[in-house]
Amino acid sequence: MKERTSVECPHLDLSVEEAEENSSKYLWLLTDPDEFPMFKPSVCTADCKEKMVKIIDIILFKHYKFSRDYFEDCKMVFGQGADGMSLGEYIMY
Numbered sequence: 001m002k003e004r005t006s007v008e009c010p011h012l013d014l015s016v017e018e019a020e021e022n023s024s025k026y027l028w029l030l031t032d033p034d035e036f037p038m039f040k041p042s043v044c045t046a047d048c049k050e051k052m053v054k055i056i057d058i059i060l061f062k063h064y065k066f067s068r069d070y071f072e073d074c075k076m077v078f079g080q081g082a083d084g085m086s087l088g089e090y091i092m093y
Contacts, residue, residue, distance in 0.1 A: 010037045011048050019055045023062045030059055 014037065019026045029035050039049065 007040070007043045009043050009045070009048055010040065011044065011052055014051070014055060016051060016054050016058065019058045023059050026055060026059045027063055030056060 014026070014029075029037065037052070039052070
């Protein structure tokens with residue numbers, strides 16, 4: 001196996017535990033193309049790759065669940081001029 005360079009892995013400060021506790025922090029990181037923590041084959045390790053797969057699974061499942069629950073919980077109100085709450089408000093509620 002090739003020796004790793006001295007360049008630091010871009011995923012060192014990301015953790016599975018933190019993704020489970022604070023998914024909103026990770027959601028923007030993993031969905032913004034400009035911020036996405038790209039895999040660097042000459043720097044990242046197999047452990048890093050496995051960790052990032054777990055983090056992606058956690059974040060996308062939570063986002064799916066919140067988004068689906070948001071629409072499941074929506075109340076249909078006609079003719080009253082009521083505004084619904086945003087997905088962000090729903091998640092924080």
